[in-house]
Amino acid sequence: MSSNQVKPAIGFIGIGVMGKSIVRNLMKAGYSLHVYSRTKSKAEDILEEGARWHDNPAELAQHSDVVMTMLGYPHDVEEVYYGEQGLLKHAKPGTVLVDLTTSSPELAKRLEESARGQECFSLDAPVSGGDIGxxxxxxxxxxxGEEEVFQRISPIFEAIGTNIVYQGPAGSGQHTKMCNQIAIASNMLGVTEAIRYAEKAGLDPDTVLKSIGSGAAGSWSLSNLAPRMIKGDFDPGFYVKHFIKDMGIALESAEAMGLQAHGLSLAKSLYERLAASGEENSGTQALYKLYE
Known part of the structure; x- marks a missing residue:
């Protein structure tokens, strides 16, 4: 897609914490955006900024060359793609359907097969980086998904990300995101325990971070979420409830492959305790509260 070509119209479904920022960055890059979300009020500000609202996925699909979805759970993906007003029944031939949701690798494979049957294309493209990214x-x-399709719409990915990697056939993006979530899950236990240990030892945790943040213990969570823990900022960059969903998918996939994921199992059990205490809509850094 060269700079002198007309940019494809993009449909975006799911205006949440991350979705809204993605829409804004796509508009900044010069794309026309068509949006739908279950709660229209969440989209009011981006509608004022130039996005066009549609009342359902079917209507949105008729105005879009590429449709991107960022939803909460696999059952939401099923509804948006396979429902009566779903994308697969109403997308124009040639439409590229891109699911940014962290979802099931098996569902991603099924979506690609269904899209091909409707003369469309499908990519599974989960993301990492939270609200800041x-x-x-x-x-x-x-x-x-298909590498040729990935290459064709790569300028869209470049408008919202900096580390864009083609992983392989359908489902490969979701499997890679499971690797990402598995690594984060155990790391979040270490980050939380390190901050609590520093406090118990009478240290200034902010000063401790200056030493450990850039050493062998360094991680995205330590640099970005530990400061939020220290400040008592538990607003979601990524919801506890969605992290539990991701860990559940990862555990199911791991078990299906015969892998025992011990750290992941422990992290999921602790986050489930956190959610049961009323923190399911907090950010993942709220694990800090479990150690109070």
């Missing part, structure tokens, strides 16, 4: 267009994007 979405806002600053620095997301990591892990893509599965």
């Amino acid at each position: 979405a806002r600053e267009a620095r997301l990591s994007i892990m893509v599965g």
Whole structure:
């Protein structure tokens, strides 16, 4: 897609914490955006900024060359793609359907097969980077599907991310995101325990971070979420409830492959305790509260 070509119209479904920032960055890059979300009020500000609202996925699909979805759970993906007003029944031939949701690898494979049957294309492209990465267009994007389709729409990915890697056939993006979530899950336990240990030892945790943040213990969570823990900022960059969903998918996939994921199992059990205490809509850094 060269700079003198007309940019494809993009449909975007799911105006959440990250989705809204992604839409803004796509508009900044010169794309026309058509949006739908279950709660229209969440989209009011981006509608004022130039996005066009549609009342359902079917209507949105008729005005879009590429449709991107960022939803909460696999059952939401099923509804948006396979429902009566779903994308697969109403997308124009040749439409590229891109699911940014962290979802099931098996569902991603099924979506590609269904899209091909409707003369459309499908990519699974889950992202990592949280609200900060979405806002600053620095997301990591892990893509599965046909490589030619990935190459064709890569300028769209470049408008929202900086680490964009084609991983292989359908489902590969989702499997890669499971690797990402598995690594984060155990790391979040270490980050939380390190901050709590520093406090118990009478240290200034901010000063401790200056030493450990850039050493062998360094991680995205330590640099970005530990400061939020220390400040008592538990607003979601990524919801506890969605992290539990991701860990559940990862555990199911691991078990199906005969892998025992001990750290992942422990992290999921602790986050489930956190959610049961009323923190399911907090950010993942709220794990800190479990140690109070």
